[in-house]
Amino acid sequence: MDIAAARPLRHAPTPRSARPRRYLMTAPQFFAVDYVINPWMDASVVVDTDRAITQWETLRQTYLDLGHSVDLIDPVPGLPDMVYAANGGTVLNGRAVVARFAHPERAREAVAYADWMTRNGYDAFETRHVNEGQGDLLTVGGVVLAGFGFRTDRRAHDEVAGHIGLPVVSLELVDPRFYHLDTALAVLDDATVAYYPPAFSQDSRATLAGMFPDAIEVASADAYVLGLNVVSDGLNVVLPAAATGFAEQLRAAGYRPVGVDLSELLKGGGSVKCCTLEVFS
Ligand code: ARG
Numbered sequence: 311m312d313i314a315a316a317r318p319l320r321h322a323p324t325p326r327s328a329r330p331r332r333y334l335m336t337a338p339q340f341f342a343v344d345y346v347i348n349p350w351m352d353a354s355v356v357v358d359t360d361r362a363i364t365q366w367e368t369l370r371q372t373y374l375d376l377g378h379s380v381d382l383i384d385p386v387p388g389l390p391d392m393v394y395a396a397n398g399g400t401v402l403n404g405r406a407v408v409a410r411f412a413h414p415e416r417a418r419e420a421v422a423y424a425d426w427m428t429r430n431g432y433d434a435f436e437t438r439h440v441n442e443g444q445g446d447l448l449t450v451g452g453v454v455l456a457g458f459g460f461r462t463d464r465r466a467h468d469e470v471a472g473h474i475g476l477p478v479v480s481l482e483l484v485d486p487r488f489y490h491l492d493t494a495l496a497v498l499d500d501a502t503v504a505y506y507p508p509a510f511s512q513d514s515r516a517t518l519a520g521m522f523p524d525a526i527e528v529a530s531a532d533a534y535v536l537g538l539n540v541v542s543d544g545l546n547v548v549l550p551a552a553a554t555g556f557a558e559q560l561r562a563a564g565y566r567p568v569g570v571d572l573s574e575l576l577k578g579g580g581s582v583k584c585c586t587l588e589v590f591s
Pocket of ligand 1: 396579
């Protein structure tokens, strides 16, 4: 027998497996770029709301086709960023934390998300310090990775840890283009992340390298189309279609990339993950 043929491929992808998920989304009926609170936003750019709705609808259908469930929150007039549901809070370990937004323009969104939490049997815990939900609080295995530097206040990390009862690892963001953790780091499964190293401070890069020696590091071309703003079920990774290099890396690592075009929502500085709050029960 040919020994070489019997050996496993040197780069055989790790087998990955999907788990059904529950997502919460808000339709972009009132989406617009009416104010500027991140470097992606330009108030002189015209937003095609119908196109935004069609793109968002495709994202929702993609989740349903993958076998996941999607709860919807009614959009509220005058809250153009409400489509970025990830920022509404986080639901984890049977506990819910509602957002406290950094910018007054988004403050009222928290009311709608708290209301959803209450109606679904959760106590909507409020932090004293700013926290922008799953924009900055990402769960990997039993640990919460928490971003700070632009939006979520580092002091909120302890509040969240205390309420949720899980360890929190604080990560410092240093590039305003990557103002939320979910623009700079993607959770792919319970043990694997992908990230863009230049978005983090030296200390946080060292923390990530120590925690995730097998992490995928993405190139600037992918990071700059918000390629890391993905939603993974452990196997299928729904990501911005323009992030083609990252899609290749994912395939080589045994995942199934599913590209979607959210170019209208990119005008507000968000993509797939921003539009999706995952309910971890
Ligand atoms: N315009 C929104 C803001 O600046 C975009 C939020 C994107 N959401 C996210 N999870 N990164 O707050």
